Structure formats: structure tokens, C-alpha cells
């Protein structure tokens with residue numbers, strides 16, 4: 001396989017990783033805030049903070065990894081996205097900054113503040129919405145290359161049904177993934193009350209998730225028929241995704257196998273995400289940047305792949321250790337440590 | 338100016354980095370201090386040191402959070418504000434940037450583990466061991482990012498044909514001639530500033546009549562560290578100057594207002610320039626510039642006359658250079674004074690005047706870091722990639738940078754103000770004496786008896 005293919009697969013995997021861990025984090029922030037509003041915070045907030053506190057920085061690094069890697073493997077994306085995404089990108093940075101720091105202020109500071117909590121909850125939904133813009137733009141039609149450079153066609157973006165369906169999908173997926181994870185975690189902690197609550201959330205958000213997926217599909221067929229056609233050719237990936245969705249719902253509905261249910265949710269998104277990504281190829285940014293032309297030099301590509309492998313050798317054992325300590329250590333999860 | 342996207346991109350980059358570097362510096366230095374304190378505490382079985390490590394870590398979490406989010410900002414802004422630079426340079430320098438994210442990853446994982454496992458192990462050394470990867474991770478991320486900055490000063494490892502790069506050697510790009518000096522200096526100065534700030538906080542508490550032996554031990558530890566790191570920083574600064582003399586003579590000559598090429602060049606401190614660009618009111622150290630540049634009082638130092646005026650950086654950075662060196666000497670002097678007072682029985686190492694000097698030394702050390710970066714960055718002007726690409730060619734053409742500047746200005750003000758407030762509350766509501774009593778009741782009793 002060529003370096004650029006390895007590169008894009010690795011990056012896509014990391015983006016997928018970010019999608020999962022960040023959704024858990026973002027959704028949990030929203031639920032924590034919502035629980036406070038509805039006076040249910042005594043039920044779930046302890047649970048949420050026990051999981052999130054040790055891992056929030058790791059979540060952020062997933063994202064940093066993705067964009068640094070993208071610019072590294074495909075420097076042309078820096079040019080096109082950089083020129084056009086100044087405003088949405090800056091807004092996303094501000095939201096991420098507010099979220100990360102206020103999380104620390106709220107959690108490690110000594111004062112519990114409703115304002116911090118609100119910011120933390122609200123940004124959890126706004127960030128996926130703003131980040132999804134980058135994905136929308138990659139479909140083409142929102143960027144124009146002129147003599148002076150490239151510009152973003154803001155009006156087209158704001159009035160496009162496709163762009164709004166992506167935003168909607170991003171938000172509901174976050175809530176869905178997060179509640180599925182929290183169900184698993186609450187079950188592990190043997191926390192009946194919390195489990196009842198988050199399980200209801202999971203069931204509730206599953207419907208909008210599926211509906212939003214369908215509308216996005218339809219909107220894409222109006223917007224970029226080539227990509228849509230490629231995705232139809234990969235119909236089996238989306239079929240698998242749907243099958244895992246049904247399995248997850250079944251488990252959660254029956255209240256059994258919460259761990260399996262969450263793995264099914266992960267697989268549901270895995271297949272949908274990779275189906276979407278594979279259909280997108282060879283374009284990174286339609287029609288300006290392709291995987292082959294946009295790729296960095298071979299020498300650099302090789303160096304990055306080697307660095308990546310060495311890095312993984314370091315990271316996988318460390319991540320494993322972290323998960324053993326905070327995710328699979330039953331005593332910790334139950335709050336005994 | 339507001340509509341000039343090049344000027345505003347520069348302003349926004351400077352602001353973000355100037356803010357980020359404060360927290361980055363703490364992020365590099367404090368883990369080392371925490372680890373040292375915990376190690377001493379375990380070795381000596383002294384709960385004061387353990388508590389020191391614990392309390393420093395607690396404050397550290399807040400500063401790390403701001404460091405992470407502002408770092409994410411600068412990471413993205415690099416592409417958003419300098420797209421052409423990243424398109425070209427990204428080909429050559431993405432390796433260290435990529436490795437930096439691994440270092441962050443490593444650090445983030447172990448920081449989480451370190452924070453939440455204080456009482457989890459039977460053998461306390463296991464917990465201490467978790468601090469090592471945190472130090473490695475944060476120091477290595479500083480190393481990697483500094484190689485990127487070094488590359489901008491001394492680009493190598495690629496061939497450029499028009500605007501396309503024809504061959505690349507990523508390792509050569511990382512190991513450019515500027516890397517050793519810069520890495521050495523950045524890391525030591527981060528350690529120095531962190532030690533100085535922790536010392537300042539301790540001195541402040543002692544001045545407030547807090548008498549627990551906890552503070553005495555903390556002050557001694559931080560001041561000894563300040564001395565060691567101040568020495569290392571000065572040596573590293575000297576290495577930097579020697580690098581410049583050889584590879585970027587126009588930069589050194591600007592720092593030093595050295596106009597004419599000559600042997601036995603004098604070192605100028607402070608002073609002013611008159612209309613004819615002649616130096617007045619300066620302190621002259623005879624032949625010292627030659628010594629600083631090449632280690633030989635008689636060597637020849639290139640002057641600004643030899644360079645195209647267009648390619649010479651602005652002359653005002655001379656003051657920043659003097660400021661940085663003066664502050665470095667100040668830190669060194671204070672640390673020595675403290676240690677001497679500790680030795681000489683009749684002297685009081687906790688004399689209020691000395692405590693005050695230690696207190697101001699903390700912020701001043703951070704100021705020296707800011708001076709150092711501004712001087713190194715402005716000193717590279719007009720180049721963004723020395724010899725290859727000018728700043729003006731690299732910036733975004735988007736007309737909205739001015740508004741983004743205001744947006745981020747607001748963000749940093751809010752983060753700064755609230756961050757400081759949260760930190761103050763954190764320690765006010767939980768004084769040392771109280772925490773000692775809760776965690777280590779037997780020690781607290783002994784302290785009272787003294």
C-alpha cells in the first residue's frame with residue numbers, strides 16, 4: 001500500500017477514535033448540566049466525573065493528533081482549509097478552549113459554579129456542530145478558488161440543507177453515543193438509579209440518530225452525487241452499521257449486556273464512518289485536493305509512518321494501563337478508590 | 338492596520354504564543370519540581386515534601402488545562418493564519434510536529450494516572466514512577482516544538498525548485514544547526530522559571546507569617562533548584578550566542594547594536610541610539626562581544642554594515658536582549674544570596690527584604706522568557722523561513738483576521754482572569770496547616786510543638 005493510503009487510513013482511525021471519546025465527553029457534559037437543571041445531579045454527576053476526570057486531556061490529544069497528522073501527510077489541506085476556515089475554525093478553537101479550561105476550573109477548583117457547568121454543557125453540543133463544518137466543506141461546492149486565493153462561500157454553506165443535516169446528525173450522535181457509554185459505565189458501577197436514567201436517554205436519542213443519518217444520506221445525494229453513488233456501492237457497510245444499531249438497541253432495551261451494547265454502538269459508527277470515508281476517496285477536499293496529489297513527499301511519508309508505528313508501541317501499553325486503572329478497575333468505577 | 342491581514346496575523350500569532358508560553362513553561366518545569374519533591378519525601382519519609390508535591394500538582398492541573406487549550410489554539414492557528422507557510426514548510430517539519438503530539442499523548446495519559454492514584458499503591462515509589470513519563474512527555478514536547486522553531490531560523494534538509502520541494506531529509510531538518518542551542522536554552526529556562534515561581538509563592542507565604550516547617554523546606558528546595566537552573570540557563574544562553582555568531586550573524590549584531598565588523602568587539606549594555614545610529618550612554622564591556630561570540634577576546638565579529646538593510650531585523654530588540662540577560666543574572670544573584678544566608682549563621686535567610694526579592698524574581702523570570710521569545714522571533718524578521726520565505730508571503734489573505742484577534746483577546750483575558758481566581762481560591766480554602774492535619778495528623782502535632 002502507498003504511504004498516502006496508510007496515512008489517510010491512520011488519520012481516519014484517529015478521527016474515528018476522537019469521534020467516540022469526544023462524543024462520550026461532550027454528551028456527558030451536556031447530561032451533567034441537564035441533570036443539574038432538572039435536579040437530578042445527585043444521581044449521575046458523581047458517575048460522570050469519575051470517568052471523565054482522568055481522561056479529558058487524552059480526548060483533546062486525539063483531536064490534536066488528527067489535525068497535526070493531516071497537515072503532515074497532506075500539506076495541501078493546510079492551504080485550502082487554512083485559507084477558508086479562519087472563522088469557523090477560530091470559533092471552534094474558542095469553544096474547545098472554553099470547554100477544556102472550564103472543565104478544569106469546575107472540577108479541580110474549589111468552587112462549584114453553575115455558570116461553568118452551563119458553559120461546559122453548552123459547548124459540548126456546539127463543538128461537534130462547528131467541527132462538522134469541516135466535513136461539510138470537504139464535499140465541495142462551498143469553496144471557490146480565485147486569482148487571489150481561495151474563499152469560503154458562506155451564503156451557500158448557511159443555506160445548504162446538507163450542511164444543516166450534518167450539524168443535526170453530529171449533535172444527536174453525540175448524545176446517543178454518550179448515553180450508551182454511560183449506561184455501560186453505570187451498570188459496571190452497579191449504580192441502579194443512574195443506570196435507569198442514562199438508559200432512557202440512550203433509547204430516546206437512538207431515533208433521532210437514525211433519522212438524521214437518513215436525511216444526511218438524502219441531502220448528500222442532492223449535493224454531491226458522485227460521493228453518494230460511491231456510498232451506495234458500499235451499501236454493505238451501511239447495512240452492517242444498521243445491523244449493529246439494531247443489536248445495540250435490543251441489548252439496551254432489554255437491559256442486558258451493556259458492554260456488548262456499547263461495542264455495537266462503536267461498530268455501528270465504525271462502519272458508517274468508514275463507509276462514508278471510503279466513498280469520499282480519492283478526494284480529501286472535492287475537487288481540489290486528492291489523496292495522491294495532496295500527499296507529502298515520499299521521504300516524509302515514510303518518516304511519518306515510522307514515527308507513527310514507534311509512537312503506537314509507546315501509546316498502546318500506556319492507554320491499556322489507563323483503561324485498566326479507570327475503566328476496568330471495578331473498585332475505582334464503584335467509587336471505592 | 339486592522340484590515341491588513343499580514344499585520345493582524347502577526348499580532349494574533351504573537352498574542353497566542355505569548356499567552357501560551359506562560360503555561361507551556363509551567364507545564365515543562367513544574368512536573369520536574371513535583372517529582373523531585375515527591376522523591377525526597379518518600380526517601381526521607383518526610384510528609385512535608387509529599388504534601389508539597391500534592392499541592393503543587395493541584396495547582397498545576399489548572400495551568401495545564403490552560404496550556405492545553407491555548408496550545409490547541411496555536412496548533413490550529415498555524416494553518417489558519419499561515420497557510421502558505423504550512424503548505425511548504427509542512428512538507429519538511431511535520432515530523433517533529435507529529436512526534437510532539439505523541440509526547441503530549443504520553444504525558445496526558447500518565448498525568449491522568451498520576452493525579453488519581455496518590456493513595457492507591459502500597460509502595461509509594463510506584464506512584465512516584467508515574468511522574469517520570471509526565472516529565473519526559475512535557476520536556477520532549479518542548480524539545481520537538483523547539484526544533485520546529487529552530488528550523489525556521491536555520492532551514493535545511495530540503496531542496497526548493499521555485500515553489501515545489503524536490504527532495505526532503507526529515508532528520509536533517511530536525512537536526513539543523515540551531516536545534517542544540519535552542520533546545521538547551523528553552524528547556525533550562527523553563528525549569529528555571531518554574532522553580533523561581535514556586536519559590537516566589539513560598540516566600541510570599543512566609544512573609545505572611547506562616548511558620549510551618551513545610552515552608553522552610555519548600556523554600557530551600559525551590560531556591561537550590563533556581564540556582565542550578567539559572568546557571569544552566571546562562572550556559573545555554575552562551576551556547577545560543579555562539580550559534581548565532583556562526584550561523585545568523587545579522588541577528589546577533591542586531592541584539593548587540595554591532596554596526597562595524599571588527600576584532601575585539603565590545604559588548605554593549607543598554608544605551609540609546611542617536612540620529613546617525615551611533616550608540617550613546619551604553620555600558621561597554623571591552624572585547625566581551627568577541628568572547629561571547631567565539632570564546633576568544635580577539636576574534637572578528639561581523640557587523641550590521643555587511644547586510645542588506647532590508648534583511649536586518651528591527652534594532653529595538655537590543656533592549657529585550659539586555660533585559661533577558663539582566664533578569665537571568667538577577668535570578669542567579671538572588672539564589673546565591675539566599676544560599677549564602679543559609680550558610681552564614683548570623684544572616685537571616687528569611688529576612689523580609691530577601692523574601693521580597695525572591696517574590697519578584699518569580700514573575701521576572703517569566704518576563705525573561707517572554708523577552709527571550711520576542712527577541713528570537715522578531716530577530717528573525719523579515720523572514721518566516723530564513724532565506725526562503727518572508728513573513729508577508731506566508732500569511733492568510735482572509736480579510737477577517739482583525740475580528741479574530743479581538744475574539745481571542747477576549748478569550749485570553751477571560752481565561753487569565755478566571756484561571757488566577759480559581760487558583761487563589763483553591764489554596765485559600767485549603768491551607769497547608771489544615772491539610773497536614775487531615776492527611777498526616779501525627780506530623781501536624783509535631784509541627785505545633787516546635
Ligand code: HDD
Pocket residue numbers: 347350351354355356357358419482483485486489707710711714715717718719720721728
Ligand atoms: C512553530 C514555531 C514557533 C515557535 C516555537 C514560536 N513561534 Fe513565534 N512565530 C512563529 C512561529 C513560532 C510564526 C508563526 O512563524 C511567526 C509569525 C511571523 C513570523 O515571522 O513567525 C511568529 C512570530 C512571532 C512574533 C512576531 C514577530 C514579528 O512579527 O516581528 C512574536 C512576538 C512571537 N512569535 C512570539 C513567540 C513566543 C512568545 C513564542 C513562545 C512560545 C514563540 N514565538 C515561539
Ligand code: HEM
Pocket residue numbers: 057060061064357358360361362363364365401404405406407408409410411412415441444445475478479482483523527
Ligand atoms: C508554534 C509553537 C507551538 C505549537 C504549535 C504548540 C502546540 C501545542 C498544542 C497543540 C498543545 C496542546 C496539546 C494537548 O492537547 O495536550 C500545547 C500545549 C503545551 N505546549 Fe505548546 N506549542 C507551541 C509552543 C510551545 C513551546 C515553545 C513550548 C515549550 C517551551 C511548549 C510546550 C507546551 C506544553 C508544556 C503544553 C502544555 C500541555 C501539557 O502540559 O500537556 N509549546 N502546545
Ligand code: HEM
Pocket residue numbers: 490515518519520522523526527529530570571573574575577578581588661662664665666702703705706707708709710712713716
Ligand atoms: C544569562 C544569560 C543569557 C544569555 C547570554 C542568553 C542568550 C540568549 C540568546 C543569544 C538568545 C537568542 C537565540 C536565537 O535567537 O536563536 C536567547 C533566546 C531566549 N532566551 Fe536567553 N539568554 C540568557 C538568559 C535567559 C533567561 C534567564 C531566560 C528565561 C528564564 C531566557 C529565555 C530565553 C528564551 C525563552 C529564548 C527564546 C528561545 C531561543 O531562541 O532559544 N534567557 N537567549
